[in-house]
Amino acid sequence: MGTSVETQTLRGAARAYLEFGRQLHEDVGAALPRCSIPSTAIPTPDGGFTATYGAAYTAVDLGARACADVFTAVGNALIRVANHYEDQEAENTKLFGGRPIAAPAFPAPREMSTAPSGAEVGRFVAAEAGIILTLEIATYRLMVAAAAIPALFVHFAGIAALALLKDPLPYFDAAGGWGSLEEHLALAGAQVLPLAERVVNEAKWEGAGADAFLNFVSNQFDPAVNQLSALVSELKNQCVTMGVVMSAADISYLIGTSLITTGLVVAAGNPEPGTRLAAGWGFATQYVLEVGALVVEIAGTAAAVALTNGGITTETAKLNGYFGTESRELAVNSAALTPQRMTEIQTWERGGWTNARVPDPA
Secondary structure (H helix, E strand, O other): OOOOOOHHHHHHHHHHHHHHHHHHHHHHHHHHHHHOOOHHHOOOOOOOHHHHHHHHHHHHHHHHHHHHHHHHHHHHHHHHHHHHHOOOHHHHHHHHOOOOOOOOOOOOOOOOOOOOOHHHHHHHHHHHHHHHHHHHHHHHHHHHHHHOOOOOOHHHHHHHHHHHOOOOHHHHHHHHHHHHHHHHHHHHHHHHHHHHHHHHHOOOOOOHHHHHHHHHHHHHHHHHHHHHHHHHHHHHHHHHHHHHHHHHHHHHHHHHHHHHHHHHHHHHOOOOHHHHHHHHHHHHHHHHHHHHHHHHHHHHHHHHHHHHHHHHHHHHHHHHHHHEOOOOOEOOOOOOOOHHHHHHHOOOOOOOOOOOOOOOOO
């Protein structure tokens, strides 16, 4: 049976898929490194944040690069099909060596590094070190003021406070990285299925190849892209939450410590010993209570992490489910293109390519 195929529509869809693949590869290379969280920003205790966030980071990295490769492979396959229907097999030979488009190899996993990069070190020295230095100076001034009373027990609380407080800025930078990736995935996710339906309906491509193409995109690839987008959105929201909570902890500590330090200085200048001691120890006690509140606030951060970790874990498991096996390892056997799927998509009436080593679909 002959088929009249609108090859320009096929080529238009192919160009769109190729562009999605190119842009996604570019976004992963530019945006994802921003999303790593250095050790200087990880909360103490971390409430399971490091393990969960790191696993999600790896899953997004693998999923995004795999999706980009699938976009590229599908785009090239559609070009090959269009060339066939225009009797341009010589063009296929020139572009693809006369061979079918191969299924993309699945990318190797990459773990998130918590070591600050060169750019992060520079930023840390220029900006974030200033935040930490400000907190340390405020604590030091408090200790000096307390020593004049003397109320030296505040030193232990001050050391504990500095150990708890962390740099919030990397979370906002990471949220920006996730946001950049989210924008492209949202656009791609909204176009993947409509493009496939346009290829089949408007281009009038029929047969086993068209059926295999639409089945793969609608039942496996489109849900995987949307799940990847959902996980990226969840990670962006978590980073914003962490940045806000930790910024609030730093600011409230700085304000409270400055006020208490002023009170201690005034108390130390009181010539009446009894009043001086009473006021000084009162302010010192107030500082210890402030550090206790800080501990509670940091515990609240850990609780917020635990709460958002549940969502991150769920979304990561779903993404791994689209790409993975029962062991939940990401592998090229589900939403990623296998040789068999690529064979099916590049099949056409009257003698399309067949690979004897790839079994016919059940």
